Amino acid sequence: MRGLLLAAVLVLAGPAFAVQPDEILADPALEARARALSEGLRCPVCQGETIDESNAPIARDMRLVLRERLVAGDSDAEAVAYLTDRYGEFILFRPRATGANLFLWFAAPVLLLSALVGAGLYVRRSRAAERSGPLSEAEEARLAELLKD
Amino acid sequence: MTQRLPISLSGPTVYSPAMITELGHFCLILAFAVAILQASLPLLGAETGRLRWMALGPPLATLQVALIAAAFAALVHAFVTSDFSLKVVYENSHTAKPMIYKVAGTWGNHEGSMLLWVLILALFGACAGWFGSGLPPALRARALSVQAMIGAAFLAFILFTSNPFLRLASPPFDGRDLNPLLQDVGLAFHPPFLYLGYVGLSMAFSFAMAALIEGRVDAAWARWVRPWTLAAWIFLTIGIALGSWWAYYELGWGGFWFWDPVENASLMPWLFAAALLHSAIVVEKREVLKAWTILLAVLAFGFSLIGTFLVRSGVITSVHAFANDPERGVFILMILGVFIGGGLTLFALRADRMQARGAFALVSREGALVLNNILLAVAAFVVFIGTIWPLVAEAAFDRKLSVGAPFFDAAFTPLMVLLAIALPLGAILPWKRGRLTGAARTLVAAALLALAVMALAFAVNSGRSALAPIGILLGVWLVAGACIDLWLRAGRTPSRLTRLPRADWGRGIAHSGLGVTFIGIACLTGWSTEDIRTVKVGESFPLGAYQVVLQAVEEGEGPNYLTTMATMRVLKGGAEVAVLHPEKRVYPVAAMPTTEAAIANGFRDDIYLVLGDAQADGSWAIRSYVKAFANWIWAGSLMMAFGGALSLSDRRLRVGAGARRQPLAQPAE
Numbered sequence: 001m002r003g004l005l006l007a008a009v010l011v012l013a014g015p016a017f018a019v020q021p022d023e024i025l026a027d028p029a030l031e032a033r034a035r036a037l038s039e040g041l042r043c044p045v046c047q048g049e050t051i052d053e054s055n056a057p058i059a060r061d062m063r064l065v066l067r068e069r070l071v072a073g074d075s076d077a078e079a080v081a082y083l084t085d086r087y088g089e090f091i092l093f094r095p096r097a098t099g100a101n102l103f104l105w106f107a108a109p110v111l112l113l114s115a116l117v118g119a120g121l122y123v124r125r126s127r128a129a130e131r132s133g134p135l136s137e138a139e140e141a142r143l144a145e146l147l148k149d
Numbered sequence: 150m151t152q153r154l155p156i157s158l159s160g161p162t163v164y165s166p167a168m169i170t171e172l173g174h175f176c177l178i179l180a181f182a183v184a185i186l187q188a189s190l191p192l193l194g195a196e197t198g199r200l201r202w203m204a205l206g207p208p209l210a211t212l213q214v215a216l217i218a219a220a221f222a223a224l225v226h227a228f229v230t231s232d233f234s235l236k237v238v239y240e241n242s243h244t245a246k247p248m249i250y251k252v253a254g255t256w257g258n259h260e261g262s263m264l265l266w267v268l269i270l271a272l273f274g275a276c277a278g279w280f281g282s283g284l285p286p287a288l289r290a291r292a293l294s295v296q297a298m299i300g301a302a303f304l305a306f307i308l309f310t311s312n313p314f315l316r317l318a319s320p321p322f323d324g325r326d327l328n329p330l331l332q333d334v335g336l337a338f339h340p341p342f343l344y345l346g347y348v349g350l351s352m353a354f355s356f357a358m359a360a361l362i363e364g365r366v367d368a369a370w371a372r373w374v375r376p377w378t379l380a381a382w383i384f385l386t387i388g389i390a391l392g393s394w395w396a397y398y399e400l401g402w403g404g405f406w407f408w409d410p411v412e413n414a415s416l417m418p419w420l421f422a423a424a425l426l427h428s429a430i431v432v433e434k435r436e437v438l439k440a441w442t443i444l445l446a447v448l449a450f451g452f453s454l455i456g457t458f459l460v461r462s463g464v465i466t467s468v469h470a471f472a473n474d475p476e477r478g479v480f481i482l483m484i485l486g487v488f489i490g491g492g493l494t495l496f497a498l499r500a501d502r503m504q505a506r507g508a509f510a511l512v513s514r515e516g517a518l519v520l521n522n523i524l525l526a527v528a529a530f531v532v533f534i535g536t537i538w539p540l541v542a543e544a545a546f547d548r549k550l551s552v553g554a555p556f557f558d559a560a561f562t563p564l565m566v567l568l569a570i571a572l573p574l575g576a577i578l579p580w581k582r583g584r585l586t587g588a589a590r591t592l593v594a595a596a597l598l599a600l601a602v603m604a605l606a607f608a609v610n611s612g613r614s615a616l617a618p619i620g621i622l623l624g625v626w627l628v629a630g631a632c633i634d635l636w637l638r639a640g641r642t643p644s645r646l647t648r649l650p651r652a653d654w655g656r657g658i659a660h661s662g663l664g665v666t667f668i669g670i671a672c673l674t675g676w677s678t679e680d681i682r683t684v685k686v687g688e689s690f691p692l693g694a695y696q697v698v699l700q701a702v703e704e705g706e707g708p709n710y711l712t713t714m715a716t717m718r719v720l721k722g723g724a725e726v727a728v729l730h731p732e733k734r735v736y737p738v739a740a741m742p743t744t745e746a747a748i749a750n751g752f753r754d755d756i757y758l759v760l761g762d763a764q765a766d767g768s769w770a771i772r773s774y775v776k777a778f779a780n781w782i783w784a785g786s787l788m789m790a791f792g793g794a795l796s797l798s799d800r801r802l803r804v805g806a807g808a809r810r811q812p813l814a815q816p817a818e
Contacts, residue, residue, distance in 0.1 A: 021770050042553065104534060116520075126509075127509070
């Protein structure tokens, strides 16, 4: 039984963590750039892990490729483009602000602004209503007209 | 261990574990029937004015919770006795598993966790029956019926798609074990707390529905709903903090939040609950914002359901995984549609009846709470859209894309910064009308202190990102602002501080807790250091201000795993600070390796060591971190929860107290 368990250990003991000591670049500035970039790239076969965290072999390959590109003199954008050309925009954890994604990026700011404006109008209207008592329908309409400007 | 036979068909029936399981199954079916009765009779009674039908609500709610509790106990019994004739037990347990994880394994799987979900739902319903005797009978009857409708829907979901009492035709000798990552104390109690929170919001929803059906919301309503929302929010806070703490020490790289869909599913209801418990204050004190508060109650529970759907349907992993096995997902989607759609429709039909009674200036406590609500609701919306956008993009635009931490950091953080800036100012503004300059003058000391501490932080920042100093600025501003608020409430007299109502202390502590969490998050993100290297046994290496020695690496054996354990000494200035034992474990039954980080917890720094693989030259890969201010994140969360609990224990807020003192539609103030 013990032998069996030991065999299981040997088979199962995969790499225990993400970035391996042998991957690290000698130049600390380049390595820091590589780490920062790989924290924003998704491992294609994992459940929502970055290639920086992932233990999957493909994540290791991508980390190595990324470092090769940086060593070869690519800019950050070029190195990432090299990977997205091969794995698609799926690997970007920061979705591009293009096409339909504009909705994703701008929905919340627009919502925030309209909520603030809406709340401001509501407060002003309710104060006006309190000061003058209940408004007639004509007054209500006129008020709405005035508030539009 | 002897193998017990299932019930024999001949001869007298004696005690048998199999019988307990069957009784549990039977109780669950009976609970479904009771829930249907509870969903219809009290509501019909309220509509037709039959008091005796309305009075059936509480006893039916009690019966329902008793039946579900019996079913749940039967399932726990099956896990504890390792009855592998049950499919869920076989798939999620093992005889060698420690007892605590056998018990926790009951809810560590889909079927069992849904059973816990309805148990808590029924428990909340029963509480409304037990403690709600001061409520208007019709309101209580309607709320209990709505609560039972939710219960019946989920009991049907369990019985028809996720039955934990399904048997295997030929029971195996042993089980497949629980995922080793889940065999952990932090995670054993994480789901029950989260569910208490998620499901606690059902009370706010049921009472919102009841109020809409009646077409009336008043201060007594808010005084009844707020404690329940507060309780749910406290549980959610603790549940989220436990989950985040677990991720920090268990996953092996010391992250505390990943913007994972499952985490987001718990954050959205938390944000809405936080908004709701603040807006309920406005309804209670000033009888304005009624319609908005009702809408928040619908949304808070609605997002609990959405969270349940996202987590339980598999839709998050991929649209295709969902399409291939849609039974459960479609069922929850239908429940979701009925309750959120029904809630919003009822709201649209009746909201105009919720007339506000008073007005307030933009700069006032009400105005500040409106701002709080807007920021929290928009923050929840950011989380929501970021979570579902990959699904939308794939389904509608055929784009396979990901939304991760960079998006959420960019879109969520500004809202929290605005919230932190506004909070101390808003908290000291008077009701109805205030002056911003006056509030700002009162808080000058807090602002100066925050700026001074930020300057200190910049002095030690040494070129790292400005994140930590800015987080410290906001955190100190929040804490100092809360202190000044308490000081003013006590009339600037120290002796009166102790006599302040608990609700005031609760508020101060919860708001300070938010500040402490801000400091923790910002410093952990900005000031942590990492070191990855290979080390031979006997060697030492520097880690920030510390020196770490790898003394030994040994093989060992746990109850249901094998381990490779290192012994590492951490020194500072020659003196030993800690001896740590990071491990690599293998759980042979689940066929899964895990890393167990070893952490020396500190007030300021955590030292966090992870053991990696043996290298060809006999050295070991070691990953080590100094995690700055990590514990402040969870300390702050606990302060928030404790502040909430203190507020909950205030006499004025005790569950049902307000409702009892303010009978029927008598509006307060």
